[in-house]
Amino acid sequence: MCPNPEKMSNLRKNNQIVRSEAPIALVGGGEIGPDDLNQTLIRVSTVVAADGGAIPMMDSGRMPDAVIGDFDSLSGAYLDRIPTDRLFPIREQDSTDFDKALRSIDAPLVLGVGFLGGRLDHQMAVLNTLVRLQDRPCILLGEHEVVFHVPPQIRLKLTPGDVVSLFPFQRVVGRSKGLEWPIDDLVLEPNGRVGTSNRALSDVELTVDGPGLVVMMPRDALDHVMQAFLSGQTGGWPARA
Structure with a gap:
């Protein structure tokens, strides 16, 4: 094939x-x-x-x-x-x-x-x-949205006011730039704090200390998200054992 x-x-x-x-x-x-x-x-x-x-x-x-x-x-x-x-x-x-x-x-x-x-x-x-x-x-x-698992770091070109929802599937600590409510040093976890309905103020940067954070943002951000992943600047997570 x-x-x-x-x-x-x-x-x-x-x-x-x-x-x-x-x-x-x-x-x-x-x-x-x-x-x-x-x-x-x-x-x-x-x-x-x-x-x-x-x-x-x-x-x-x-x-x-x-x-x-x-x-x-x-x-x-x-x-x-x-x-x-x-x-x-x-x-x-x-x-x-x-x-x-x-x-x-x-x-x-x-x-x-x-x-x-x-x-x-x-x-x-x-x-x-x-x-x-x-x-x-x-x-x-x-x-209505695009959904992806956050790599170690990512920079996204967004329109001010775009909804950026962050949902952890396991414990994650991260930092952000360009969000109305920064996540700096917050502990996000599925049975604790989550980050739904945050908003972009400008371009958004996310850095996380480990895998497990899922992001949802408007569908018209698709090309910007693709470009970010293909930029070679996001890093990647190793395969799980």
């Missing part, structure tokens, strides 16, 4: 199914807005589907470059149309299809669509994976 050698190479090396030096889109089978796929596809050249995410892709006229998952959401009518060298089944049932796909992609950034909205338990599982696979930079596109 390598429809374009310039986009993907060394498949299955180091347990990776897809490797790329450029951002990759990952499409799920959840809620996808009318312009979500277009907004995703214009920013990437390689598209991976997580199981049932192949359906909206194929309905839009685009064949996924790879399909990863347990395939319990793909009917035969769709499955039979996908070239076998683009199918990568992972049959275990201990993880979600988002988990299976994200951990199998080696790229500087993954842009995920079709994973937010709908059932709350599904969204919580996605956010859990986003934090747990801390070495996999990923931005999720939602109906």
Whole structure:
């Protein structure tokens, strides 16, 4: 499976199914807005589907470059149309299809669509994976927001008044610039202080002492967030043991 050698190479090396030096889109089978796929596809050249995410892709006229998952959401009518060298089944049932796909992609950034909205338990599982696979930079596109796991440091070009919500999935201490309510030296933790509905005064800088902080900000900040991740100045978290 390598429809374009310039986009993907060394498949299955180091347990990776897809490797790329450029951002990759990952499409799920959840809620996808009318312009979500277009907004995703214009920013990437390689598209991976997580199981049932192949359906909206194929309905839009685009064949996924790879399909990863347990395939319990793909009917035969769709499955039979996908070239076998683009199918990568992972049959275990201990993880979600988002988990299976994200951990199998080696790229500087993954842009995920079709994973937010709908059932709350599904969204919580996605956010859990986003934090747990801390070495996999990923931005999720939602109906109103973009969501990502904060790297060690990040600088974001935002519009004054933009909502910046910070939610910790584990204990995190950080510092900030450009927020109406700074987080300097505050302890953020899921059963304690959180940082929802903060606001940008100008460009925002965040520095955190460890992984676990999820940020939500307006959808129209997507390009600025992507640029920040691709700047080479954010640092990254090591893979969890």
